[in-house]
Amino acid sequence: MSEIDDLVAKVASQLGAQVNQSSSSSNTDTDNTSSLPSKELDASDYPLYKKHPDLVKSASGEDLKDITFDNVLNNKIGPKDLRIAPNTLRMQGQIAKNAGRAAIQRNMQRAAELTKIPDARLLEMYGALRPYRSTKQELLDIADELLNKYNAKVCSNWFKEAADNYETRKKLKGDN
Amino acid sequence: MKRQKRFEMLEKRPIHQDGFVKEWPSEGLVAMMGPNDPKPSIKIENGVVTELDGKKREDFDLIDSYIAEYGIVLDNAEKVMAMDSTKIANMLVDPNVSRKDVIKVTLSLTPAKAEEVISKLNFGEMIMAVQKMRARRTPATQAHVTNVRDNPVLIAADAADAAQRGFPELETTTAVARYAPFNAISLLVGAQTGRPGVLSQCSVEEATELNLGMKGFTAYAETISVYGTDQVFTDGDDTPWSKGFLASCYASRGLKMRFTSGSGSEVMMGYTEGKSMLYLESRCIFITKASGVQGLQNGGVSCIGIPGAVPSGIRSVLGENLLCMMMDIECASGCDQSFSHSDMRRTERMIGQFVAGTDYISSGYSSTPNYDNTFAGSNTDAYDYDDYYIMERDLAVNGGIHPVNEQDIIKIRSKAAHAIQAVFDQLGLPKITDEEVEAATYANSSKDMPDRNMVEDMKAAQELLDRGITAIDIVKALNDSDFKDVAQAVLNLQKQKVCGDFLQTSSIFDKNWNIISAVNNPNDYQGPGTGYRLQNDKDEWERIKDVPFAMDPGHMQF
Numbered sequence: 001m002s003e004i005d006d007l008v009a010k011v012a013s014q015l016g017a018q019v020n021q022s023s024s025s026s027n028t029d030t031d032n033t034s035s036l037p038s039k040e041l042d043a044s045d046y047p048l049y050k051k052h053p054d055l056v057k058s059a060s061g062e063d064l065k066d067i068t069f070d071n072v073l074n075n076k077i078g079p080k081d082l083r084i085a086p087n088t089l090r091m092q093g094q095i096a097k098n099a100g101r102a103a104i105q106r107n108m109q110r111a112a113e114l115t116k117i118p119d120a121r122l123l124e125m126y127g128a129l130r131p132y133r134s135t136k137q138e139l140l141d142i143a144d145e146l147l148n149k150y151n152a153k154v155c156s157n158w159f160k161e162a163a164d165n166y167e168t169r170k171k172l173k174g175d176n
Numbered sequence: 177m178k179r180q181k182r183f184e185m186l187e188k189r190p191i192h193q194d195g196f197v198k199e200w201p202s203e204g205l206v207a208m209m210g211p212n213d214p215k216p217s218i219k220i221e222n223g224v225v226t227e228l229d230g231k232k233r234e235d236f237d238l239i240d241s242y243i244a245e246y247g248i249v250l251d252n253a254e255k256v257m258a259m260d261s262t263k264i265a266n267m268l269v270d271p272n273v274s275r276k277d278v279i280k281v282t283l284s285l286t287p288a289k290a291e292e293v294i295s296k297l298n299f300g301e302m303i304m305a306v307q308k309m310r311a312r313r314t315p316a317t318q319a320h321v322t323n324v325r326d327n328p329v330l331i332a333a334d335a336a337d338a339a340q341r342g343f344p345e346l347e348t349t350t351a352v353a354r355y356a357p358f359n360a361i362s363l364l365v366g367a368q369t370g371r372p373g374v375l376s377q378c379s380v381e382e383a384t385e386l387n388l389g390m391k392g393f394t395a396y397a398e399t400i401s402v403y404g405t406d407q408v409f410t411d412g413d414d415t416p417w418s419k420g421f422l423a424s425c426y427a428s429r430g431l432k433m434r435f436t437s438g439s440g441s442e443v444m445m446g447y448t449e450g451k452s453m454l455y456l457e458s459r460c461i462f463i464t465k466a467s468g469v470q471g472l473q474n475g476g477v478s479c480i481g482i483p484g485a486v487p488s489g490i491r492s493v494l495g496e497n498l499l500c501m502m503m504d505i506e507c508a509s510g511c512d513q514s515f516s517h518s519d520m521r522r523t524e525r526m527i528g529q530f531v532a533g534t535d536y537i538s539s540g541y542s543s544t545p546n547y548d549n550t551f552a553g554s555n556t557d558a559y560d561y562d563d564y565y566i567m568e569r570d571l572a573v574n575g576g577i578h579p580v581n582e583q584d585i586i587k588i589r590s591k592a593a594h595a596i597q598a599v600f601d602q603l604g605l606p607k608i609t610d611e612e613v614e615a616a617t618y619a620n621s622s623k624d625m626p627d628r629n630m631v632e633d634m635k636a637a638q639e640l641l642d643r644g645i646t647a648i649d650i651v652k653a654l655n656d657s658d659f660k661d662v663a664q665a666v667l668n669l670q671k672q673k674v675c676g677d678f679l680q681t682s683s684i685f686d687k688n689w690n691i692i693s694a695v696n697n698p699n700d701y702q703g704p705g706t707g708y709r710l711q712n713d714k715d716e717w718e719r720i721k722d723v724p725f726a727m728d729p730g731h732m733q734f
Contacts, residue, residue, distance in 0.1 A: 047677035047691045058674045067671050069664055072651055079646040082392065082670045084430035092676045099695050100279065101504060101681060103246065107420075107468025108679070111427030119390050122425055123383050129418035131410045155424070161245075162417035169238045169406065171415055 033090065041091050042098035048091060055091065059083035059115055086112035106154075113152035129162055132176040139163035139172075190517035197485045204448025204456070207439070207483055207492035209295045212450040216289035218257050220250055229288040237406040239459055242416035243287065247466035252284040261289065265296035268305040268502070271703030275308055282502040283465075287458040290502065294454060294495040299528060302494045306532035308701045309501035311694035312682035313708050315533030317576030318508060319343040320540035321363055323548040323622040326355040328600070328633070329593050329608050330625055332366035333616040336592035337585055338543035339370025341561070342577040342719075344684035347398065347540050349379040351550045354634040356380045357641055358605075360393035361650060362596050368665035369592040373685030375432065375669075375678070379551075382414075382422060389431040392647025392670050395678075396432035398473050398508065398539070402463045403437065404456025407447035420467040430673030432683060434471030434506060435464045439489070439496055440482030453483050457496045465503045470681045472500050473539045475510025475529070478552070484515050484525075494528040501534075506682040506694070508539030514546060514553035523567075525555050530567070530575055533708065535682045537576055545621050558620075568720045574710045578719035590617040591659075598657035599650055605640070606632045 037055065048056050049064075056064040062081045071077040093108030114122060125142055128134045134142075143159035146152040166172045186192070201210045219227035225244035226233045236244065256264075264281055267273045285293065297305065319338040323330050335346055348363045350356050360378035367374040375395040378388055388394050402419055403409040409416070419435070426433040437460030439453035448456065457474065464472045476483050476493045483489035497509040511526040529537045541564075542554035549557065556564060561577075568575045593616040597608040606629065615625050647670050654663035668689055672678055678685065681694035701707025710717050 043695050046680070046695045047675070049672065049675045049677050049689075049691070053675075056675050064671070064674060067667075067674065069651075069655075069667055072648060072667060073655060077648075079392070079648050082648070082674055084428070084674050084676050088674070088676050089427060089679075092679055095695060096680060099680075099698075100276070101470075102249075103465055103468040104470055104681070105468070106246070107424055107427055110421070110424035110468075114424055114428035117428075119387070122428070123386065126383065126386075126418060126422050126425055129415065129421050130413055131415055131418075155421070158417065158421060162415070165238055165241055165417065166415070169241075171238070171410065 033087065036087055036090060040098060041094040043095060045091075046095050046099075048088070052091075056088055057085050059085045084115065086115045089115070110155050110158065113146070113150065113155050117150055117152075129159070131166075131171045132173055135173045136163045136167050139166070190519070191521060193517040194515075194521065195481060195485050199486055201452070202450045204443045204451060204453065205482075205486055206452045207486050207489045208291060208452050208454035208495065210450070210452030210455065213291065213452050213455040214288045216257060216286055216292055218248070218253050218286050220253060223250065225250070229286050238415055238417075239404070239406055239409065239463060242420075242466055243459065243462045245466070246420075246468075247462040248286065249283040252280065253286075256281050256284040257286065257289055261292040262296045264293045265301075268293070268309065268498070269297070269301045271304075271308065271701070271706075274702060275699055278309065278502070279504050283504065285502075287462050288455060290461075290499055291452075291455045291458045293502075294492075294499055297495065297498075299491045299494065302491070302498055303528050303532045306494065306498050306501065306528065306534060307707065308699065309498060310532070310534050310699055311501060311504060311506055312535050312684075312692065313697045313699045313701075314692060314713075315537060315574055315576060315708065316344050316535060316684055317537040318345040318347060318540045319543040320512070320549055320551055320554055321346050321348050321366070321543050322351070322359075322550040323544060324351050324550060325622045325625065325628070325630070326351050326359055326633075327616075327622050327625050327628060328358045328362040329596055329612045329616040330619055330622055331359055331362035332369070332592040332596035333589040333619065334543055335363050335366025335376070336370030336588045339367050339374045340585060340588050341543070341580055343374065343541070343543070345375045345377070345396070345536065346543075347377050347379055349550055352630070352634065353380060353384075355637055356384060356388060357393065358633060358637045360388045361599065361640075364393055364647075364666065365596050365599055365650065365654070365662065366592040368669065369595050369659075369662050370588055371687050372661075372665035372668065373687050373689050375684065386422070386425060386429075387641070389426065390429050391641075391645070392650075392673075394431070395669055395673070396434075397426060398434050399436050400433060401436045401441075402460045403441055403445070404451070404459040405442050405447050405449050408442050408445045411445055411447070416463050416466070419463070423467045423469045427679055430676055430679070432678050433469065434473055434508060435460075435467070435469050436473040436477060437461070437464070438474045438477035438479055438510060439493055440476055440479030443482050444479050453489075454492050454496060454499075458499055461496070461500050461503055461505070464500075464505055469505070470679065470683075471506030471508065471535070473508040473510070473536075474500055475539075476513070476515075477510050477539070478513050480510065480513045480515045480525075480555075490525060497529065497534060504681070506535045508536035509534040511538040511555045512540045512551070514555055516555075522555055531571070531573060533574065541577070547623075548621050562723070562725070565720065565723055569723060572710050572717075574708070574713065574716060574720070578716065579723045581724060586617060593617055595654060595657075595659045595662050598659060599653045602653035602656055603640070603645060603649060605636050
């Protein structure tokens with residue numbers, strides 16, 4: 001699946017890496033797959049907390065070492081600084097795959113894409129995938145949103161695939 | 177008929193209150209290898225599965241399509257499917273074949289073939305296989321922490337109590353749904369007081385559960401149910417694609433999660449398509465694998481009464497745990513629902529998982545008396561603690577918990593009750609009185625607790641969400657009221673969510689936040705002298721040996 005990361009990185013750079021300027025002023029560091037270590041991580045790099053704390057930043061770009069008790073009390077660290085970053089999920093995905101669990105990497109891949117979607121919107125997207133909730137077009141619209149607004153290519157395809165399968169197996173709005 | 181007196185006596189035994197039924201395959205009342213279960217098969221053309229277990233691609237239902245797309249390692253599939261099922265079963269049992277080599281085969285099976293492999297094993301062989309196939313080397317177990325009145329002080333005290341006994345994961349749920357935010361934070365504070373590093377969850381409706389996790393009130397989720405027929409999946413208000421997406425939502429917020437399934441749920445919900453329980457459960461396990469979820473809670477779970485009622489059902493339930501492990505997935509192996517009136521049979525229910533050791537032998541052991549268990553009671557409860565410790569001691573088995581000293585428990589319960597009192601105070605939630613703290617410290621059940629104003633509590637619990645309170649506010653509240661160590665532990669948990677190490681298979685933490693998972697603690701059992709041995713885990717063996725009610729012959733007075 002790392003080719004997907006490469007592709008995402010390429011597309012992102014072609015678009016000037018500015019496709020994801022959404023809610024937070026998230027610096028592109030945490031989102032840019034080219035900042036992943038050049039060599040894929042494996043079980044010997046695990047746990048990241050002990051072995052590679054330097055590689056871990058929060059989604060807001062804070063270094064792991066700066067997430068301290070004092071910084072929480074001084075309000076330098078808030079809830080938004082306690083979110084996992086897409087690249088951390090990609091690194092955990094590499095570790096899972098190289099420990100023999102490629103399916104987990106695919107999940108982490110989707111998860112990495114979902115990190116930048118606000119909580120409320122994410123819950124709505126999940127709701128839209130439940131049976132009989134959406135028309136085919138509504139699912140395809142979310143697929144477009146995932147791709148165009150959040151650069152979430154794998155998840156966009158997930159919605160397209162669901163739309164096709166729901167149509168065949170009668171799980172769209174009105175089929176019940 | 178004139179009654180024979182011994183038969184009359186036997187009918188009065190507790191076992192006669194349990195329900196038993198004869199097999200009825202057309203309604204799915206058969207444990208495994210039912211007459212309507214499909215014959216194993218796979219056809220792959222240009223990397224696409226065109227036939228799965230006797231069904232052509234155009235006839236696939238949603239579950240078939242999902243498994244065909246994501247659930248099977250295709251490279252090896254045709255070769256593995258041609259292997260004799262008895263031979264694969266033999267590899268599972270044979271200590272000379274490594275877990276890794278078995279996994280290479282089992283990941284390429286189809287659901288029907290996997291069921292067939294399991295059916296070749298007797299109960300003793302299943303224990304042998306589970307011992308080798310569970311993902312994590314060190315076994316563990318999980319607790320339920322609930323009470324019928326959703327009393328937050330008691331939840332905190334009971335959580336600390338359970339954490340001290342050694343449960344690395346604690347699960348709560350609600351009697352009244354609107355209490356969920358209170359139960360979640362009470363469990364969080366109690367767990368981190370009892371033993372830093374203990375993971376906690378609050379089992380409620382899917383979207384609410386995710387929301388609690390996003391706020392940092394919980395560390396993981398488990399009751400994300402999947403089902404073996406399309407109709408039941410739809411009735412459960414999900415599809416494989418919605419559940420797979422939900423799995424990714426959890427991971428995107430740094431939360432550990434596992435799915436839930438179990439034999440009997442399709443019978444219970446009335447759509448088995450005439451298939452056996454183990455075949456349908458096999459499909460659930462493949463859906464979990466396909467979703468890239470690290471773990472599964474299975475083994476009958478809340479429907480255990482149904483497999484428990486048919487011949488070979490309890491054997492089949494251990495078989496479904498084993499099947500989960502064969503897919504290289506964390507297994508929380510059920511034993512979590514009261515289903516028998518017979519103490520002998522309750523022991524039978526868990527003996528396979530207990531002797532072999534699983535990632536979580538029980539998914540949950542009731543840490544309270546079953547009266548207070550709002551999951552409708554567990555197979556083992558707080559009143560079984562001493563029996564359970566003695567079983568561990570007698571058989572030299574690590575069942576995941578250990579004996580505790582009464583004074584230590586009083587101390588930790590008191591601290592947890594005080595900590596949640598302080599959090600409520602700092603966050604402006606309804607007052608927890610000193611009387612309540614004292615009662616929770618010494619309580620056996622919620623009957624020992626003073627009444628609270630539940631209407632006021634529920635209102636405040638909802639407001640807690642509306643006010644945007646997060647785990648950070650709890651950290652500050654604990655710090656401001658001099659529970660710095662608990663505050664630090666709650667923060668450490670949030671920090672681990674940024675790091676994601678505990679998203680890997682079978683993850684738990686020790687008291688110093690060292691991760692113990694299938695990645696850095698892989699099961700390496702390969703016969704005598706290998707794998708996890710309690711006697712080599714010296715600290716835990718000392719704790720288990722040291723039951724407070726054992727006599728010390730060196731200090732006996734005659």
